[in-house]
Amino acid sequence: MSWSDSFLVLVLALAVEAAFGYPGRLYTRIGHPVTWIGRLIKALDRSFNRETWSAGRRRAAGLLALLVLLAVTGLAARSMEFALAATGPIGFCAIAVLASSLLAQRSLHEHVAAVSTGLREHGIEGGRAAVSMIVGRNPQSLDEAGVSRAAIESLAENFSDGIVAPAFWLGIGGPTGAVLYKAANTADSMIGHRTPRHEAFGWAAARFDDLVNLPASRLTALLIVIAAALNRNASPRAALRALFRDARHHRSPNAGWPEAAMAGALGLRLAGPRIYGNVRVEDRWMGDGRADATAQDIDRALVLYRTACTLLFGLALTIPMLIWLIAS
Structure with a gap:
């Protein structure tokens, strides 16, 4: 599949997913690619990760498991891509519909908006229940400001991981590229943790996920800055200031970029000290605004998010047109 074809698939996939999401009935019946x-x-974790092995051996086993994962998912995706592409325009549309399942514009919006709705309609307990669906931190440790910040942070980070990154790799590497990204990202979320079982075994998955998310995290921050410039209730200048000052201080080499841009754009402070389970993590603050975020700030963040998604769609639409003009 050529680059122009890949970006056309991306445009269709973004449009389909924004309009319909991933149907709940389909998820109930057959699950989801993730x-x-x-x-x-x-299965790879059970087979390759032996607790009796040394840390070095478990790290090597984790690298092998990652390679097996990428080989299996890549081969399956490439085979399906070739089979459908051979059927002509109908197959091309089918590829786009399948690729839409690798994006999460609609579901991310719904989950974050549910936190705002929960706070407004059911108070702090409603907000905690909704935010517990999208973050790993202990919801009972969060007040209203903590719940609101957690929702906005999740929106910023997942805009990068769940939308911009798979869109980037879909455009660059076609559907197979997007599937390989989702495999790497899912591996990081499942085994890329610093726990006794996965600190060594998940090392390769965590490092590889950092690598493949690097371009998308920077692009996501740029989209948020441009979206802020198009919104009178946001500040692109403050977004840039927070981005260049704070992003590198985040414990993640990638998450700090969209979070810092979002914090500056909205005049908030995000990240900072947080509690996961019973463990307090002393993270640096992103942004220099107020920390007492509210449900209204979640709504403001969602406005920026929708604008940034529109910009991403416009970028995906522009690239194949440029390719066509250059080629002609």
Whole structure:
């Protein structure tokens, strides 16, 4: 599949996913590509991760498991891509519909908006229940400002990981590229943790995920800055200031970029000290605004998010047109 074809698939996939999302009935019946990948990762974890092995051996086993994961998912995706492409325009549309399942514009918006709705309609307990669906931190440790910040942070980070990154790799590497990205990202979320079982075994998955998310995190920050410039209730200048000052201080080499840009754009402070389970993590603050975020700030963040998604769609639409003009 050529680059122009890949970007046309991306345009269609973004449009389909924004309009319809991933149907709940379909998820109930057959699951989701991420759940299928997750089953393979669990099987590899059971087979390759032996607690009696040394840290070095477990790290090597984790690298081998990652290579097996990428080989299996890549081969399956490439085979399906070739088979459908051979059927002509109908197959091309089918590829786009399948690729839309690798994006999460609609579901991310719904989950974050549910936190705002929960706070407004059911108070702090409603907000905690909704935010517990999208963050790993202990919701009972969060007040209203903490719940609101957590929702906005999740929106910024998942805009990068769940939308811009798979869109980037879909455009660059076609559907197979997007599937390989989702496999790597899912592996990081499942085994890339610093726990006794996965600190050594998940090292390769965590480092590889950092690498493949690097370009998208920077692009996401840029989209948020431009979206802020198009919104009278946001500041692109403050977004840039927070981005260049704070992004590098985040414990993640990538998450700090969209979070810092979002914090500056909205005049908030995000990240900072947080509690995961019973463990307090002393993270640096992103942005120099107020920390007492509210449900209204979640709504403001969602406005920026929708604008940034529109910009991403416009970028995906522009690139194949440029390719066509250059080629002609």
